[in-house]
Amino acid sequence: HYPHTPTSFLPPPAKYGGRHTVTLIPGDGIGPELLNHVREVFRFSCVPVDFEVVHVNSAVETEDDINNAITAIRRNGVALKGNIETKHTMAPSVKSRNNLLRTSLDLYANVMHCQSLPGVQTRHKNIDIMIIRENTEGEYSSLEHESVSGVVESLKIITRNNSLRIADYAFKLAREKGRRRVTAVHKANIMKLGDGLFLQCCREVASGYPDITFDSMIVDNTTMQLVSKPQQFDVMVMPNLYGNVVSNVCAGLVGGPGLVPGANYGHVYAVFETATRNTGKSIANRNIANPTAMLLASCMMLDHLKLYDHASSIRNAILNTMNETRLHTADIGGQGTTSEVVQTIMRFIQSKGQLTSEY
């Protein structure tokens, strides 16, 4: 499980009668169907989690829906979500709902563990990279203005506090997981002050972890290295936008958006989703989406809730099912359907002798 702040800082868990309540935001595209499958698997496995479903309508301009969702997450402490579409045909004042959620709840660390899966064919093997991405500032500060007609300024904000915070998270996680090396990704040769500050903060934190090697790499070289020799990377820490690029490259290297789960952690709240946050509109409602990423995200959530046995049971079932090539969905080169994959996972769980509800 991932590190928490001491329990004295956390509000009492939303847990009554041994059951947890988790906010569920279906989102758009493939979100709703994937989350339905999560509920199906949880129900089947008798997981003691109840979902409070909050819908966020991406087609309206008001922020009522997203504010409701944020309040629900404050109440429950934990959420599982699909991606909410950002219609950028709307006015620029209508900001990304996903971003609003992350910044309002101060989910400062986006964590993605990219691992080669044995049952999946990829060009590169033996990839095992943890990506820790600053999740609240940088290029995602949403501060833009048109000072002169036809000239737009977009502000990238880097702060000492948030840079120290994310570097600290990265090193703590690396130590906890027994990882040997942390690489900071940046463009400080060009953005001397902004990325320079980020790099400096990483160095400061690194000095407190002499057991872990620290190095840095410029972002363009990083992508070049990732597509030729990804095995060289261990733990990577970076500001927001480079995190977006690097996590998508890595997800692609291990087999695509359907496989990798992602987590957004703050000191108080945690929100789980697929790592690459795709809406998948073109494959929605066709029973072809890969349920793996979202199901693995739900396992990360179960670990966070300390329901370790349930997490392991479902995770094992998923990974075993991945070995059955004939069940692979289209995104990993097969012709299987979403429901076939989910049924197989449930059958596997049942075969292990766990308590399950009626099949």
Place this chain on the structure above:
Amino acid sequence: VPVASGTGGMQTVTLIPGDGIGPEISSAVMKIFETAKAPIRWEERNVTAIKGPGGRWMIPPDAKESMDKSKIGLKGPLKTPIAAGHPSMNLLLRKTFDLYANVRPCISIEGYKTPYTDVNLVTIRENTEGEYSGIEHVIVDGVVQSIKLITEDASRRIAEYAFEYARNNQRNSVTAVHKANIMRMSDGLFLRKCREVAENYKDIKFTEMYLDTVCLNMVQDPTQFDVLVMPNLYGDILSDLCAGLIGGLGVTPSGNIGANGVAIFESVHGTAPDIAGLDLANPTALLLSAVMMLRHMGLHDYGNKIQTACFDTIRDKKVLTKDLGGNSKCSEFTADICRRIQDLD
């Protein structure tokens, strides 16, 4: 459209050999061009930073004069001095000639194996503004603001170049790469200009894709991409990512298009000081950039001949430089290419 300059059918090109391995790879290119009897007259110039009358840094006047006249340049790697008090030479060149478009065709080299085959795309990067405006402030202690600038004019200009390039090089589609979901106004403006320009090029398919989706798809299936146009930072990252797909900066050509018809083609690898002067360097990147230059000038036959000879040498694997997996000298690699050119004639 290239303008023929010079006499007797020969066209003058300003050659900037550069530093480190620059001079030797430039010699290799000149030798190959001579063998191919390409109608190019080289005018060598050095580019170092000098202080002009107003106290501003500039490139030497004879270099500027040569380029203004010839309009075409070929450049090797320039070292970036640290703490020399002046900006990088590449930046100086960019500003002097308003080199607004960086163009990198990334085509898999048969015979130089990477995990990716069949890569055939072109990245076109806006090279004057965006995240590289260099405008940063410390707001209060511990809070830094970096400004990304997107203008209507620069966005329109790069979009127009991208579509013209697509048309002139028989490419089918142009994809604008952006993050307008997050950077609504800036990338939104960039996207709008691309859409407007696309209206005038109905023969070219126009699509839009998020930067992260491009990255995700690029490493799974690069064959789905054709021409990509984007602002500065995304261009910087993506052009290097794509170079990585085909084998790295040692084999990737690059061209910079400026206002007033100036175009400077260059290798984008470093100066490799550790092997400079030892006849070990790989001239492929500079050679392929020179081929790009020939095509830009309308000299397609010469360009194709030289490229074919170069690719054949690599495919044959008998005379490869160290970085390509062999242990031959630069001069041997060059001689092999020259021999093949003579055989092709």
